[in-house]
Amino acid sequence: MNQTGYYVQLIIGGNHMSEKYRIFGAELSPYSVKTRSYFRYKNIPHKWVIRSPANADEFQKYARLPIVPLVITPDNEGIQDSTPIMDKMEELFPEPKTNPDDETLKFISILLEEYSDEWGNKHMFHYRWKAEVDQISASRRIAETNLPFYIKFLPVVNTLMKNKIAKTF
Incomplete structure (x- = not known):
């Protein structure tokens, strides 16, 4: 781990850990909170953005559906739905594991x-x-x-x- 507490990991052909993901979510959304908890567990740098009228234009730019969570990657890709978000992050950040090997x-x-x-x-x-x-x-x-x-x-x-x-x- 480096000084900030994040795992230092270089992904070939992908992003560096220092680049932040943005999670558009809501405190009352169980799926948003699940996604944020996953990012914290994996030590994936991110910014929590509460979806509101103030950021509606940015949200609409990346969202296919008007639902949270929405993760915007450092490559400006929008990913929605907690399970596909976690599946994608699992490919990019395999450690620590979230599922057993057995x-x-x-x-x-x-x-x-x-x-x-x-x-x-x-x-x-x-x-x-x-x-x-x-x-x-x-x-x-x-x-x-x-x-x-x-x-x-x-x-x-x-x-x-x-x-x-x-x-x-």
Whole structure:
């Protein structure tokens, strides 16, 4: 490891570790958080960019679908969906490994990841939206990330707008 804590790795025909990837995501998106956690585990230099109206043009330039996460590579390639993102990064950054070498254990690891992607998020959404206090909290957090940047500097307007937008969820 070098001084910054990142593994130094040269990829022939590819990018250097010092080049940063950009992850467009949202704190309330389980797939965005999964992608960011993966990048942290692998020590892949990245910048976390919360998707908002302020960066909509840049997001649209690289996104095929209006969903997060979106990873923009140092080569300006846009990759969406957490599993394909991780598959691509696994090719470029094979260490540390995320799956065991043993084929049976590797199958179980992939099966657990697939289950978590497709069914584990149902539990998360249940607990996010079941209780009224959680509904209010989640809807305000979503509203806050969708407010125009300048509104955050106008406290009264900020509160009114957040409450109004939150009621639409």
